[in-house]
Amino acid sequence: MSTIHWTENDAPQSARWHSENAAPLPQRTVVADDRTKANDAYRHACEGTALLWRGDFHNARHLLQAMGRRIDRKPPRPSTSPRERFHQHRRRSSHRARVLGKLLVLLDDDYTLALRRAPDVRQACLEAYGPPQGRIAVSLRELLGVIGAHQWRLKGIDVPALGTRIHPHYGVFAPVRDEYVDLVAHAPLPPSTRHSLATSTAFDLGTGTGVLAAVLARRGIQYVVATDISPRALTCAKENVHRLALTGRIEVSGPDLFPQGRADLVVCNPPWLPARPTGPVEQGVYDPDSSMLRSFLAGLSDHLRPGGEGWLILSDLAEHLGLRTRQQLLDAVQAAQLRVMDKIDTKPRHPRSKDATDPLHTARNAETTSLWRLAPAP
Numbered sequence: 001m002s003t004i005h006w007t008e009n010d011a012p013q014s015a016r017w018h019s020e021n022a023a024p025l026p027q028r029t030v031v032a033d034d035r036t037k038a039n040d041a042y043r044h045a046c047e048g049t050a051l052l053w054r055g056d057f058h059n060a061r062h063l064l065q066a067m068g069r070r071i072d073r074k075p076p077r078p079s080t081s082p083r084e085r086f087h088q089h090r091r092r093s094s095h096r097a098r099v100l101g102k103l104l105v106l107l108d109d110d111y112t113l114a115l116r117r118a119p120d121v122r123q124a125c126l127e128a129y130g131p132p133q134g135r136i137a138v139s140l141r142e143l144l145g146v147i148g149a150h151q152w153r154l155k156g157i158d159v160p161a162l163g164t165r166i167h168p169h170y171g172v173f174a175p176v177r178d179e180y181v182d183l184v185a186h187a188p189l190p191p192s193t194r195h196s197l198a199t200s201t202a203f204d205l206g207t208g209t210g211v212l213a214a215v216l217a218r219r220g221i222q223y224v225v226a227t228d229i230s231p232r233a234l235t236c237a238k239e240n241v242h243r244l245a246l247t248g249r250i251e252v253s254g255p256d257l258f259p260q261g262r263a264d265l266v267v268c269n270p271p272w273l274p275a276r277p278t279g280p281v282e283q284g285v286y287d288p289d290s291s292m293l294r295s296f297l298a299g300l301s302d303h304l305r306p307g308g309e310g311w312l313i314l315s316d317l318a319e320h321l322g323l324r325t326r327q328q329l330l331d332a333v334q335a336a337q338l339r340v341m342d343k344i345d346t347k348p349r350h351p352r353s354k355d356a357t358d359p360l361h362t363a364r365n366a367e368t369t370s371l372w373r374l375a376p377a378p
């Protein structure tokens, strides 16, 4: 167990250190409050010293923003290639996370945040962290993410293809982009399911919130098995399946990628970028060495019923960023003894794809999202 130590009113204090992204234990912790100047806080944080906030909650948020502005003042170095731009962007993001992650708050042993004007964060923390196990110190930045996730979980995200809302949990990939969900909602179902919808089965690998499993069930597939490696995703998918009254039609299981048996349709929307996630929260975005993509391709034939298909949902953002070539993808498909029956393309519509201030704008603007219909090669 990692513990942070600090001195307050001349008395030694300690609390358990908690970081979802496994940020290292701060070397040193000092107390900060409403009198702390942003320049001093920023300097401390850059030097690796954590600041345990004891002042007003909203002032802490303002301080965090002021520290963020100081980080952003340093212009990025000109990069020569999209790949270099991507890696520089990730380095800058992790530097930002490291520095801003040094502003800490204490959560009491029932997750009460005992700061002036602090919101009640107990339910949000319970959802994200599970039952409390004593007083913990967390970064304010992480806590703000936990609070935001709680709001999303309460309100849900509108999924037009389902005509209802999906409720993401903390750390679970949220279907904020609807273009890929629409692809799954409209692609022609494999003939084997159309001949006998009543006995049709599908697998949804890496189900996240369960959104694609729900779309398949709503399209008439009788029985869908949804898997995920993330315990949070499994809990979240089960809850959404229950909300949508699809409990008898969708079974959620994990942590293996493929469930037992074979299906008419195997859908997989792996993380789109081959890179290492910095923590469990990024597991839906980055697929180290394309391992999930490769495992899906390698196992597909052995999990398809005769006449069945695999649907790979993938954007070509990795190609525009120079992280993977189209040929590498086609080679992986061929190595798995699969053939491409069809590819259905769409363009992202989410606001970020139009945001010219995004450092990856050029690649995002060129991005195409595709549903690859795959079948065993003859």
Ligand SMILES: C[S@@+](CC[C@H](N)C(=O)[O-])C[C@H]1O[C@@H](n2cnc3c(N)ncnc32)[C@H](O)[C@@H]1O
Residues within 6 Å of the ligand: 173, 174, 175, 205, 206, 207, 208, 209, 210, 211, 212, 227, 228, 229, 230, 233, 255, 256, 257, 269, 270, 271, 272, 283, 284, 285, 292
């Ligand atoms: C891009 S998200 C897709 C989530 C959901 N299917 C959707 O379309 O909104 C990828 C999902 O794959 C899961 N995942 C990553 N690696 C996995 C693995 N090896 N086995 C099973 N699931 C995995 C992640 O936890 C995440 O939920």
